[in-house]
Amino acid sequence: MPSRPRPLPPDLPFAAFTTEEATGLDVSSARLRASDLRSVARGLWARRDLPLTELDIVAAYCRQDPAVFAAGLTAARLWKFPLPGTLSEGVVEPVRPTGQRSGRSVFRPRGNWVDTRIHLATAGVRRRETALLRWSFLPMEPTLLGSDSGVRITSRIRTYLDLGGTLRQDALVAIGDHLVRRPRSKFEGRAEPYTTCVDLADATQRFSGRGARKLRRAVDQVRTSSDSPAETRLRLAFVAAGLPEPLANVRISGPVEADEGPCDLGEPDLHWPQWKVVVEHEGPHHLRAEQLAKDISRGDRRRAAGWQEVRTTADDLSFGCRKAVARVRAALVAGGWRPS
Template structure:
């Protein structure tokens, strides 16, 4: 395109050397694909790769990046795009095995020896593998966030909802990768891998499980189906598959996320709670507000239920 065409009203500039046509919404994957077409050695890494893979990230780090973050400034007459201090750099992160390219207000570059893979979103959307992405995030994310990503990778999927039958990785693979990793955050990653579990279905469940264990409560089983109880008439009762539970003390925890707000799901939840009550179980249902301030409210409620069911701190 000529310079005059690029100045036309229907062309908008996204970054240096990068334009979009019309008002069609642009995704982060679109930007990565365009930059990978321009540079055949380039691939997405770090937080950008994590978002493209759809792994859970905390807070604003999960938000797509399609425009330059407001971190640019002038320093001694020179444009600087890196954030100040220890703030996380949320620009689109691209990497290459060659010398790093010059960063812009929208894109940061790093030198990285890795074997990228192509996403189904397009052959030119190249990213680091899921496991390699986890390794690279160990220098950016805290312990709890790393555990949540590991839980996401190793959990057994539900075929009817996710159209896949195998986890993205095994615990053995993550342990091996963490043991061989010596980059930034390696010690934090190895500590996180020891707390990753197969059964957590959401970051909220991971967060709650970690908080319960940190508070000195026994570690619960996650999304495993307990042995069915019986009611007073001796009829077997289906206890369902609790988010977290302690079979020894017959306590179950269910975290009510957005999918539990429909009338149909609420009716199912109530009926399930009544079945568990008939079998002698105590069900603790938590919501988002219970997970604030280090899950303090949830921990107190679960501790009370366990104590009422016979648990003692020395057990």
């Protein structure tokens, strides 16, 4: 029966670490080849007893070189931007080569394909790209991802600008909404938005990199009141279909009740006060029994006050939100709206 590998040094508690870190703590090459470790990339090791994340890998390279920082899609994931589809999934494994050039593997995708490797940058000497890592030369001062993480990263605004050449305009609007939205301090532990519409617009006006025009168009559509990417997608779809732009997350009230004042009808995700139509998008938290009961009671109060309520789900977001558009159009027309 093979013997259990001896414990790693307590100064090496990381899920991912470099060969340089290990040898600096007198960990032998034979110990690195033990069954409780695996090679992720050249010079990078991961423990099998701990879950491996993209942040773990970035942290290892940042510890190795103080000039290294995360950029692009990797920075966006670490900032928890609402990226579309699989782009939101952390990268922890190398990708397959896309071809050969002069006898060497090439990993940069062609055409409209997105480079899904971990994206690191440096203001110093640019590194050689690998199946796991994409490198950029960015002569700038990065910021810290948290005061004690040791992970360096492009600022939120710079990260947003770097996504202009990769993402579609609607995805950039959703991220812009995320950056400028008014936080709910009770649930989020912060009282201020990450940035403002003015600062975001100023940054895109000064930016001249890839996707600059697309970024400016996206920022024109950014609003401070959207609470989720789903709300953003619905709002953009309604406007693109020729419907009036709705208000987002603004409190509404019903008729004055005896000795109690106006009836509180909540803050609809989206609504049109002129035609008394509201849209509520049902995310996963709305499926909890307690929340469902509250939603039903609120819907009853709204109907009693003369409002129409359209409730949407993830299924309504497909195919350009066409199902939601059709339902909302019908509700607006029933409420008295007429297309111009």
